[in-house]
Amino acid sequence: MPIRAENIKYVYSEGTPFRTLALDGINVRIDRGEFVGLIGHTGSGKSTLIQLFNGLEPATEGKVEVDGTQVGEDKKKLKLIRQKVGLVFQYPEYQLFEETVEKDVAFGPINLGLTREETDHRVKEALELVGFNYKKIKDASPFELSGGQKRRVAIAGVLAMKPDYLILDEPTAGLDPAGRNEILGQVKKLHEVSEVSVILVSHSMEDIAKLVDRVIVLYRGKVHMQGTPKDIYSKADELERIGLGIPQIASIVRDLRNRGFNIKQDILTVEEAKEEILKEVRRRNV
Amino acid sequence: MFRNLTIGQHYPVDSPVHSLDPRLKIVFTIIFIISLFLIESFLGFLIVAVFLTVVITISKVPLKFVIKGLRPILFIILVTFLINLLMTPGRVIFTLGFIKITEEGLRQAGFMAVRLTLLIMGTSLLTLTTSPILLTDGIEALLKPFSRFGLPAHELAMMMTIALRFIPTLMEETEKIMKAQKSRGADFESGNIVSRAKNLVPLLVPLFISAFRRADELAMAMEARCYRGGVNRTRMRQMKITRGDYAAAFIFTVYIAAIIMFRIW
Amino acid sequence: MKEYIIKIDKVKYKYEKNTDYAVNGVSLNIKEGEFTAIIGRNGSGKSTLAKLINSILLPTEGKIYVKGMDTSDDTKLWDIRQTAGMVFQNPDNQLVATIVEEDIAFGPENLGVEPEEIRRRVDEALNTVGMYEFRKRPPHLLSGGQKQRIAIAGVLALNSECIILDEPTAMLDPSGRKEVMETLKKLNAEGKTILLITHFMDEAVQADRVIVMDKGYIKLDGTPKEVFRNIDEIKKYGLDVPQVTELTQELIKEGLDLPPDIIEVKELVDLLCQ
Known part of the structure; x- marks a missing residue:
């Protein structure tokens, strides 16, 4: 069962002079277990699109389906959809709020109404998935960690919800080369050991080329190109023309x-x- | 979207009212408010209303835009009206059960409602025709004489500027954190007041932390750009009284004279 | 012979709560008009060094001179900050005013410059960074790259001879990064001394001089060619080298006759196509 977006249009600030058509007739499909790269420069519509996937924003036209359930049709199902489609925003470390790492990561599972045991289990698993020693890190304050560590805790917070689709928006932004490689390595491993589909959002081919199975290039609210990294790579000139790094x-x-x-x-x-x-x-x- | 929100409802067009010196506009507005409380007759209010309408027309701000500003305080006007209507003693002209309406009450209530309406329209004209930054400059300049008595005029103005600069940024940030927590199953919409307030913690904690971090970085950036308070500071934009300002001052003086004459008469 | 605009003499710095030195005995001289890039992983001490030069922090040991002025001399504080202007990482947290041109005027206003002169400097700075037509905009509606160009213009309006930038492109997209780099190269060509702290090797390659820091020490210092040929060492410090350098050295191992210090695509392509 996939995520399917059909004929999506999205309009910002309708009825004002700032009206913008952010998405203009998008058709995409993300299958279970896939590793997809979504690239486009700022304002290409990629951030909007991923917010439609988990029902944070409603599509102006068209529909998004997650495993056969139409997003936004039934408000009560939104929580389920947000559990299925985990979204890690850009600079996710800025959403940490609890006193300890353990409590922060548990926020999602508790909201899902899971039992204490299940929550504890998931928190441990999620923290280990992002490369922490659970015992050592669980009682630390998230605010005393380094930038890269905070980010991994925030990612664990989404992983603990056990999403079927994991969307990461620029997970390496602002990190040094070692930090970038560490996060990407963990995402890769995660995709290998679980059945989760990963959607990696980026402005550049650089990070994602070696990881993903398929690349979707957005440009001015439309799907500009789609294909394997090799297909897309061979169009270096075109990528540069639409403002993307190669x-x-x-x-x-x-x-x-x-x-x-x-x-x-x-x-x-x-x-x-x-x-x-x-x-x-x-x-x-x- | 939050980013298109206009603060202080500035209506940016070119008009003689817009180009008046902000200091003058602030002073006029204050005197205008005082004048409203000098008036005790409907004819007096009529003069004010005509004057205000003329000024609004010159300002090129659509009248309906100014009237729209009244909406949020409609309730206050209504309550003031009722209190005055019911609480003023005098010659009873109407009774219904324990409710007594007096002639004085009716007059007083009517005056109060008209007064408040004109007051709001007059002050919103100030913010509509003056950009927040000019307004800040104006306030700073007017408060400056009081800094001798320990009033931190420059600091107040600086705080206002920074607040105006960061409101859109923090609004955007609020929206972003809210979405991030919703993605983790947070619920900001349902539940009773207590649980709703509790649910705000995951939003407010990150927001405060980020605001402090921003404040810290901004302070450092300001110091790196040689900021050391208001002493010996100059301004690029100088406020100069122009011929238009003199003309406006003359017209305004005539208006005030008319109001006072009317009052004494 | 050009003068040294920044002299750093055996400087150490330790943050209060830490036991380790963030900067651990650094000596470094920067020539007037030089474009220097400092690279190093997070926590290598490079940002601390920048703050020390701008006198935001004072050395625990050692001395720093900006154009001959000792950064620990209180009376010279504002002259130092004016001479060596600073641009920070987060574009949102360094713009003060609600209108672009007002923000650029902020620095000279603080220095008490005459209004007409401020106007002249603001217009000149706006033109230099190519943002003149945006002068009346509120900063929050600009792109990240544009905001950083405004921050650079703010330093230019201080008439700074040296601009220190602490990861100015870390939060930008590729086109924003390009805008900033082009602006910096232009300023350098006009004679400004540039000290760029960055995580991006493709930016460091464009400098005259690259300094690699790790754990508070300077590990490598030289032209980009001299520095980036040390692939293994650079990787040890948690950094990357340009792919073209890596490829060249791989080809050398296979017996091709190429210089080991190629850092630009064009060089390699030219040599291979001879």
């Missing part, structure tokens, strides 16, 4: 090809690029 490898490959180098277009990693370039160089030297 990894350096993509521009090396593009420039070499433009200069007559006979190498594959859809290269994602340094390793692949090395192999391809070596092949071509050796071919030329023969």
Whole structure:
């Protein structure tokens, strides 16, 4: 059962001079177990779209279905939908509020009305999933942790709700390279060990290229491109044109090809690029 | 959306009223309010109403916009009207059970309602025609003479500016935190008053923490830009009294003279 | 020979509640007109160093001189902050006024500059960062990149010779980052000394000089080429190197004859296509 969005339109500030069409005829489908990247620059509509997925905003037109349930149709089902579709906002550390890490992570499960035992179990599991030693961290105040640690606690707070779909909006924003790699590594592992679908939202191909199965590119409220990272990568020029960052490898490959180098277009990693370039160089030297 | 919210309901158009010196406008508004309490006759209020209508017309702010500002205080006007109507002793003209309405009561209530209506319309004209930043400058300049007696005029104005600057930011932040907590199953809409208040904790704690963090960073940024209070500080925008201001002052003086004459007569 | 605008002499700094030194014996001289990038993971001491230069913090040990002025000399405080202006990470938390041009005027107003001169400086700063047509806007309706350009303009209006930026692009999207970098390069070309603290290697590559900090120490210091060729060492400090440098060194290991210090795509492409 998937998340399905059909003919979605979303209008901000209807009836004022600020009226904006944020989403304009979106059709997307996210399947169970998929790892999807949603990219687009600021104002492309990506933040709005993910809020439609868990019913925080209602679509102006069209419908969103989560596992067959139409979002927003029945207010009582919103809680269920928000449990199924876990949303981690940008800079999620700013939503922490409890005295201890354990209590904060338990906020979601308690809201779901779970038993004490189940809650404790989930809190422990979630904190371990984001790389903490449960015993050591549980009684710490979330406000005394480092920036990267706070963020992981906040992510654990959503994981503890056991969502079937996990949406992360720019989870690496503002972190240093080590912090970025740590968070992305954990998300990857999470996707491998559980059946959760992950939707990673980003402005750039850089972070997500190596992780996701499929990329959806939003531009001006529309789905501009869709495909495997390799498909999307090979359109480096187009990505740059619509204001998105591309990894350096993509521009090396593009420039070499433009200069007559006979190498594959859809290269994602340094390793692949090395192999391809070596092949071509050796071919030329023969 | 919160971000389009206009604070102080400024109506930005070019008009002779908009371009008046803010200090002058504030002083006029205060005198205008006082004048309302000098008037004791319907003819007097008529003069004020005509005067106000003329000023609103010159200001190019649609009349209905000014009247819309009355809506939130309609209830207060009504209550004031009723209290005056029922509580003023005098010659009884109407009785129903224990309710006695006197001629004086009716007069008093009518005056009070008209007075309040004109008062609100007059003051909202000030905020409608003056941007918050100019208003702040005006208040600061007018309070400055009192700083000799320990009134922190500059600090008050600075606080107002910062509040105005950060209201939209904090509104946006509130919306964001609310959504984040809703995503974790928080409920801000149902339940009785006690549980609703309790449910606000996950919103208020992060909001306060963030406000403190912002305040801290802002203070550092201000110091890095050499801020050290109001002493020896200059302003880029100088308030200068222009010919238009003199003309306005003249017209306003005529108005006040008319009101006083009317009163003495 | 250009003068040193910033001299840091064996500086140590410790935050009150901590036992470790955030900055642990740093000596560093910055030349006038130089574009220096400081990189290092969170907690490496780079932001602390920036605050020390701007006299927001005072060294526990050692001395810092900004244009010959000792940062621990109270009487020079405002001259130092004027000479070395500072831009912070969060664009929202450093803009004070409700109108863009008022915000840029804030610095010179604090210095007691004459109104006509403030006007002139504000207009000039707005033009330099390319935000003149936005001068009447409220800051909260601007994009992140635009807000940071306003913050930079605010420093320019102080007539600062040196601009210190503490992760100015951390909260921006790729186009905002580009806007800020282009503005900085332009200012540097006009003679401003730039000290950029960043997490993004592609930004550091564009500087004249890169300094790598870790645990309060300076670990590497040199041109981007000299620094980034040390791939293993840089990764040890929790940082990345440009993919092009990594690729080049991989190719060298496979026997290709390439210089190990390639940091730009164009260099590698040119060499391979010879």
